[in-house]
Amino acid sequence: MLLVRFSVAALAACFVGDSFHDLRKPEPVADGRIARLDAVERIDCTPCHRDVAEEWATSLHALAWVDELYQEELAEKKKPEGCWGCHVPAPLADHDLAQKPPPREEDRELGISCASCHVAADGSILGPWGAETDAHRSVKDERFAGSRADELCAACHRTNVGPVLGVAKDFETTDQKAKGRSCVGCHMQTLERPAANVRPGDPPREFPRRTVRSHALQTPRDPSFLARAFEISARRVGGRTLVDLENQSGHRVPGLIGRSLKFTAEVLDPQGTVLATAKAEVDFRSFVPVDETLTLELAATGPKVRLVGLHVDPRLTAPVEFLRREFTID
Numbered sequence: 183m184l185l186v187r188f189s190v191a192a193l194a195a196c197f198v199g200d201s202f203h204d205l206r207k208p209e210p211v212a213d214g215r216i217a218r219l220d221a222v223e224r225i226d227c228t229p230c231h232r233d234v235a236e237e238w239a240t241s242l243h244a245l246a247w248v249d250e251l252y253q254e255e256l257a258e259k260k261k262p263e264g265c266w267g268c269h270v271p272a273p274l275a276d277h278d279l280a281q282k283p284p285p286r287e288e289d290r291e292l293g294i295s296c297a298s299c300h301v302a303a304d305g306s307i308l309g310p311w312g313a314e315t316d317a318h319r320s321v322k323d324e325r326f327a328g329s330r331a332d333e334l335c336a337a338c339h340r341t342n343v344g345p346v347l348g349v350a351k352d353f354e355t356t357d358q359k360a361k362g363r364s365c366v367g368c369h370m371q372t373l374e375r376p377a378a379n380v381r382p383g384d385p386p387r388e389f390p391r392r393t394v395r396s397h398a399l400q401t402p403r404d405p406s407f408l409a410r411a412f413e414i415s416a417r418r419v420g421g422r423t424l425v426d427l428e429n430q431s432g433h434r435v436p437g438l439i440g441r442s443l444k445f446t447a448e449v450l451d452p453q454g455t456v457l458a459t460a461k462a463e464v465d466f467r468s469f470v471p472v473d474e475t476l477t478l479e480l481a482a483t484g485p486k487v488r489l490v491g492l493h494v495d496p497r498l499t500a501p502v503e504f505l506r507r508e509f510t511i512d
């Protein structure tokens with residue numbers, strides 16, 4: 183048996199542990215929906231945290247209330263209030279993270295706002311360092327940097343509701359944390375920059391550069407991020423070629439009803455003629471569990487294999503190619 187391991191654009195190595203250190207700024211494929219929440223200008227935090235606020239404003243956290251698909255489903259519900267908690271949560275710090283977050287009444291269009299994650303019951307700001315500032319009281323909290331970082335994310339991502347599958351439950355039940363993996367490690371890019379900006383009108387000053395994380399969430403609608411979900415390899419077994427896609431994300435793929443991934447593998451002869459083809463599709467029923475492998479079986483062998491992946495997502499107007507690889511088997 184011949185085994186060829188190759189990395190997806192040399193990215194496979196970054197799935198080791200929590201590194202994910204070469205994450206890039208997300209580049210989601212345009213889907214014709216709102217791309218930036220303009221209401222970000224109304225948030226008190228924005229003038230002093232412009233960089234963070236702009237990142238957040240493009241994330242689905244910011245868009246969680248105005249989201250058209252969400253609003254459409256909400257309109258059909260007899261008791262829509264059951265759908266509010268995670269999309270417009272009151273500050274989470276006041277509540278048991280094992281329970282569904284309670285909703286807030288005001289400023290719904292801010293979705294999962296800065297205050298939802300950062301404001302404590304006494305009004306102080308929870309963060310990764312507890313750095314002293316005259317702007318507000320900052321308190322270091324383990325849920326922002328330490329061993330409990332995933333609890334915050336899991337509070338909303340653990341539950342199956344509406345079209346949502348609780349990917350954080352996969353993460354927890356398979357003990358991904360023990361492998362050094364974390365939600366923020368894979369979904370929030372590491373950056374070096376000051377954590378605050380000078381508020382317009384204030385005298386110039388310098389804030390320390392820090393290692394921070396981008397609030398622009400890494401999204402599966404960024405094809406290059408989605409491709410990282412799999413480590414791909416090919417092997418010959420007898421007269422067949424097997425192409426293996428091992429799920430390297432910290433949870434099932436895909437994790438939302440309505441999404442699917444379609445794969446086509448082809449074995450080619452030296453002239454590029456297709457000798458055999460295999461197709462596979464995964465969706466919310468036939469998903470690839472975390473750490474497991476989807477295998478495409480081709481009834482021929484040849485020197486070359488081509489693998490193409492298409493992403494179908496309710497938020498995309500048409501399927502998007504996220505994977506195209508040609509590689510040789512010696």
Ligand code: HEC
Binds near residue numbers: 282339
């Ligand atoms: C326990 C928390 C929670 C509750 C309660 C909740 N949601 Fe969500 N919702 C989420 C999460 C997390 C996502 C993101 C899932 C993803 O992207 O994989 C989401 C995403 C969605 C989306 C997808 C939006 C899009 O852009 O495609 C829709 C639609 C939606 N929710 C509808 C509902 C409806 C309807 C209800 C009430 C029945 C509801 N949600 C209640 C957590 C929740």
Ligand code: HEC
Binds near residue numbers: 231235295296297395
């Ligand atoms: C879904 C929860 C969530 C929301 C919403 C959120 N943050 Fe954060 N924030 C975090 C987490 C988690 C970290 C820590 C990341 C790390 O360093 O590991 C963080 C870190 C920070 C930091 C420290 C510097 C940095 O960038 O890491 C600042 C400042 C900050 N957030 C401000 C904001 C502001 C302002 C908003 C609204 C525009 C906001 N956050 C919205 C979860 C959130």
Ligand code: HEC
Binds near residue numbers: 296310315318321322
């Ligand atoms: C008047 C300006 C100002 C406003 C308004 C402001 N901040 Fe800050 N914030 C700062 C400064 C300055 C720092 C310290 C930066 C440093 O030392 O690196 C900071 C630090 C932080 C941190 C890091 C805390 C830590 O662990 O050290 C977080 C998180 C944060 N702010 C969130 C927020 C949120 C959320 C809001 C709105 C509710 C907000 N800030 C409003 C100026 C401001």
Ligand code: HEC
Binds near residue numbers: 242245271402
């Ligand atoms: C208060 C509930 C809540 C918390 C806490 C929360 N999320 Fe979310 N998250 C959501 C909802 C709701 C959506 C989907 C919104 C929509 O599509 O309308 C979402 C969407 C996402 C997406 C999908 C982005 C995309 O473009 O497809 C990712 C990734 C994500 N969250 C990661 C995280 C991470 C990492 C954390 C922890 C730092 C976190 N979430 C904390 C509720 C939450």
Ligand code: HEC
Binds near residue numbers: 434
């Ligand atoms: C080892 C890296 C890794 C870890 C750890 C990880 N993710 Fe992901 N996540 C990914 C990749 C890659 C994708 C794209 C695959 C896909 O589209 O299903 C993704 C997709 C998602 C999505 C979109 C799913 C969908 O079907 O709409 C959400 C939401 C999400 N992750 C949340 C989380 C949360 C919450 C955690 C922590 C409990 C987490 N992720 C841990 C890599 C990771």
